[in-house]
Amino acid sequence: MIVFDRVSKWYGAFQALNQCSTHVDRGEVVVVCGPSGSGKSTLIKCVNGLEPYQAGSLTVDGIEVGGRKTDRPRLRARIGMVFQNFELFPHLTALTNICIAQEQVLKRPPDEARHKALTLLERVGLIDHANKHPSQLSGGQQQRVAIARALAMDPMAMLFDEPTSALDPEMITEVLDVMVALAKEGMTMMVVTHEMGFARKVADRVIFMDDGRIIEDSQTDAFFGKPRSERAELFLSKILSH
Amino acid sequence: MTYNWNWSILINDPYLGWLVDGLLWTLAVSLAAWVIAFTLGSVLGILRTTPSPTLRTMAATYVEVFRNIPLLVHFFLWYFVFPELLPDAAGMWVKREMPLPAFTTAVVALGLYTASRVCEQVRAGIEAVGSGQRNAGRAMGFTEQQVYRYVLLPVAFRIIVPPMTSEFLTIFKNSSLALTIGVIELTAVTRRIEEYTFQGFEAFTAATVIYSLITFTVMGLMRLIERRSRVPGMISLGSG
Numbered sequence: 001m002i003v004f005d006r007v008s009k010w011y012g013a014f015q016a017l018n019q020c021s022t023h024v025d026r027g028e029v030v031v032v033c034g035p036s037g038s039g040k041s042t043l044i045k046c047v048n049g050l051e052p053y054q055a056g057s058l059t060v061d062g063i064e065v066g067g068r069k070t071d072r073p074r075l076r077a078r079i080g081m082v083f084q085n086f087e088l089f090p091h092l093t094a095l096t097n098i099c100i101a102q103e104q105v106l107k108r109p110p111d112e113a114r115h116k117a118l119t120l121l122e123r124v125g126l127i128d129h130a131n132k133h134p135s136q137l138s139g140g141q142q143q144r145v146a147i148a149r150a151l152a153m154d155p156m157a158m159l160f161d162e163p164t165s166a167l168d169p170e171m172i173t174e175v176l177d178v179m180v181a182l183a184k185e186g187m188t189m190m191v192v193t194h195e196m197g198f199a200r201k202v203a204d205r206v207i208f209m210d211d212g213r214i215i216e217d218s219q220t221d222a223f224f225g226k227p228r229s230e231r232a233e234l235f236l237s238k239i240l241s242h
Numbered sequence: 243m244t245y246n247w248n249w250s251i252l253i254n255d256p257y258l259g260w261l262v263d264g265l266l267w268t269l270a271v272s273l274a275a276w277v278i279a280f281t282l283g284s285v286l287g288i289l290r291t292t293p294s295p296t297l298r299t300m301a302a303t304y305v306e307v308f309r310n311i312p313l314l315v316h317f318f319l320w321y322f323v324f325p326e327l328l329p330d331a332a333g334m335w336v337k338r339e340m341p342l343p344a345f346t347t348a349v350v351a352l353g354l355y356t357a358s359r360v361c362e363q364v365r366a367g368i369e370a371v372g373s374g375q376r377n378a379g380r381a382m383g384f385t386e387q388q389v390y391r392y393v394l395l396p397v398a399f400r401i402i403v404p405p406m407t408s409e410f411l412t413i414f415k416n417s418s419l420a421l422t423i424g425v426i427e428l429t430a431v432t433r434r435i436e437e438y439t440f441q442g443f444e445a446f447t448a449a450t451v452i453y454s455l456i457t458f459t460v461m462g463l464m465r466l467i468e469r470r471s472r473v474p475g476m477i478s479l480g481s482g
Contacts, residue, residue, distance in 0.1 A: 045377075048380075048381055050377050050380060050381060072380075073380070073383050073384060073385045073388075074383065076380060076381055076382070076383045077382065077383025078383075079381075080381075081378075081381040083374060083377070083378060083381075085374055087374045087375055087377070087378035088378075089375070089378070089379075089392070089393055089396075089397075090397060090473060091396045091397050091400065091473050100382075100392055101382035101383060101384065104384065104388055104392060105382060105383040105384060105388070106383075132474075132475070133473055133474045133475050135473070135474075135475040136474060136475035149382075150381075153382070153383065
């Protein structure tokens with residue numbers, strides 16, 4: 001469904017992505033990992049066009065993301081995204097955060113949007129917090145609202161950009177639980193994360209990046225069994241040693 | 243120094259009437275200029291943060307031109323120079339037939355100048371909301387306009403209530419420069435009362451008190467707006 005073909009990106013003279021080719025099929029869960037600055041966030045942000053790329057081709061459901069004539073807002077409405085810092089809209093309640101794009105982008109009637117939002121809040125265990133503002137919620141709760149907000153658009157795929165990196169340890173689990181449930185339901189997911197437990201549990205494939213390149217792209221078992229690259233071995237030994 | 247204090251002139255005819263008229267002209271110039279400043283300044287502030295380099299440059303140029311010319315010079319340029327630059331007929335109209343020429347010019351000059359300052363406040367507010375929020379809005383499928391309308395501006399305008407209060411106060415005080423092109427506003431009537439009665443201390447005290455009342459009212463109003471628009475649980479929106 002998401003197909004990268006030799007995608008390259010530069011920030012000025014610095015090359016952030018170097019000929020990245022990979023794919024995420026329908027219903028597949030792909031985890032992207034790698035050291036900081038390796039380009040994994042940039043890679044995932046290319047998928048919904050938040051970051052432009054300068055060379056290669058990237059298609060989502062057959063649509064070229066960077067195409068001149070591509071209606072990017074329309075494409076983005078079909079792809080959910082969850083951010084490291086939650087990015088809920090601070091002036092709106094949890095409920096309104098989930099309703100606003102349904103109403104303004106998908107033009108759903110308010111009643112329907114509200115019903116959908118409440119169903120999703122129930123599902124992420126936050127129905128009692130519907131009328132709270134983001135700053136009245138914990139990080140883990142905010143991130144679960146953010147996931148509900150993305151799901152409300154009935155996306156064909158979900159992108160997660162380090163969804164648990166800004167969370168206290170005890171809140172990581174509550175967010176990962178929601179993500180695991182989502183993966184098991186067959187949602188197409190691309191997840192940038194350092195949570196190797198999560199990767200091992202639900203990922204179909206793991207992509208390892210370094211220095212803007214995709215170094216490894218293998219089945220989860222194979223990746224954890226014996227990463228082929230020295231760099232991935234080193235990375236894994238560092239983050240799994242504790 | 244012997245000075246005959248005579249506070250009663252302030253409530254005597256015609257001086258009390260002059261003060262009231264002066265106050266009304268001050269309010270009229272300031273509020274009309276504020277409408278221009280706030281509207282134009284907000285549009286320019288938004289343009290300064292758009293992805294389009296052309297629009298950003300246009301707004302930046304406006305700001306640099308308008309805020310780098312002293313306000314007094316603005317009044318003179320708009321009143322004495324601008325009509326000469328127009329085609330003959332239009333220039334003649336501005337000089338001879340435009341209703342309330344001094345008032346209109348003062349409103350335009352003060353409004354356009356203050357817009358450049360409002361623009362920078364709005365820009366700072368939008369930038370304080372941050373690129374993360376902009377991306378979150380885009381990721382939801384919002385168009386650029388919707389991102390501004392539903393995500394950036396509601397928070398940016400809340401953040402900038404305190405600096406906007408300052409701008410709003412300043413516009414009342416700056417409006418006194420309108421006297422240089424002949425608007426008989428509060429400062430102008432104060433000087434006139436002094437000329438007629440030689441009671442300068444009383445007249446300027448009255449003006450000071452009236453300006454203070456205006457500014458206290460504005461501060462109260464802005465505090466009310468701030469309280470009404472406060473988001474529950476939010477201490478500083480800018481840090482989110």
